[in-house]
Amino acid sequence: MARIGGLDARMTGPVVTVASLKGGSGKTTLACCLAVHWQLKGLRPLLVDADPQRSATRLAEREAxxxxxxxLEEADPGVWQAIKARRAGHGITIVDTPGFDSEITVAALAVADLVLIPVKASPLDVDRMMDTVKTLMSGVKGWAPTFRCVLTQTTPGSVIARHVRADLAESGFPLLAADMTNRVAYAEAALYGATPSLTAAEGPAAREIAAIADEAEALLSTKKALTA
Ligand SMILES: Nc1ncnc2c1ncn2[C@@H]1O[C@H](COP(=O)(O)OP(=O)(O)OP(=O)(O)O)[C@@H](O)[C@H]1O
Ligand SMILES: [Mg+2]
Known part of the structure; x- marks a missing residue:
């Protein structure tokens, strides 16, 4: 059984909720990629599909x-209870949420130790992301979970990615250092119900997922240290 940073496959691990009110921003892709990464690391993750579209569940029904x-498929505002009941014995829980304002998303945020908000590097997406943060965080009564934005579908080295990164930092929206760049490897792996960590473990897409996971682990262990 694996121990990674502050995470332990034998313990009830933290909850990472992937949320954004913008459809198609890459929530399901990021949630599934992280879950598979941690599975390969031996953390025994639990992936919760809280989206009535069932995208993650459908991927899990494919070959790989x-x-x-x-x-755990639970697209219901009671998802927080389902998570509490099922998370024991999983070193980490990852929740994929619907791409619209919903009670389900608020419930999934209420149990989150860390919220990851995927955002495409374009001004329209950034505006919508800022709405996401306001709406979502105001729905969680009395407690604001740690959140980080993750730039997705970026073109490495592009002017727009740099610009958006600077804009977000200036507006006080914390961003992970690692991006999820635009790569066909994500969709190709999804054809088989896989992610790049399974199809090309040493490839660039798997490495960027590992970098995002490392940052998430570091944030979770700091948080643990603060709350312990
Ligand atoms: N980094 C990436 N590079 C290339 N394509 C990507 C990347 N991330 C996601 N995609 C593609 O973008 C599309 C939308 O991604 P995804 O389904 O993960 O978004 P979502 O936020 O879960 O959408 P929804 O709001 O409908 O649930 C998919 O076709 C996916 O394969
Ligand atoms: Mg989705």
């Missing part, structure tokens, strides 16, 4: 079954 990640 997301590498055998444990899946």
């Amino acid at each position: 079954a997301l590498g055998g990640v444990a899946l």
Whole structure:
């Protein structure tokens, strides 16, 4: 059984909720990629599909079954209770949420130790992301979970990615250092119900997912240290 940073496959691990009110921003892709990454690391993750569209569940029904990640399908505002009941024995829980304003998303945020908000590097998407943060965080009564934006579908070295990164930093929206760049490897892996960590473990897409996971682990262990 694996121990990674502050995370331990034998313990009830933290909850990472992937949320954004912008459809198609890359929530399901990021949630599934992280779940498979942590599965390969031996953390026994639980992937929760809280989206009535069932995108993550449908991926898990394909050939590679997301590498055998444990899946909980619960697209209901009671998702927080389902998570509390099922998370024991999983070193980390990752929640994929719907791409619209919903009670389900608010419930998934209420149990989150860390919220990741994927955002495409374009001004329209950034504006919508800022709405996301305001709406979502105001829905969680009395407690604001740690959140980080993750730039997705970026073109490495592009002017727009740099610009958006600077804009977000200036507006006080914390951003992970690692991006999820625009790569066909994500969709190609999804054809088989896989992610790049399964199809090309040493490839660039798998490496960028590992970098995002490392940052998430560091944030979760700091938080643990602060709250312990
Ligand atoms: N980094 C990436 N590079 C290339 N394509 C990507 C990347 N991330 C996501 N995609 C593609 O973009 C599309 C939308 O991604 P995804 O389904 O993950 O978004 P979503 O936020 O979950 O959408 P929804 O709001 O509908 O649930 C998919 O076709 C996916 O394969
Ligand atoms: Mg989705």
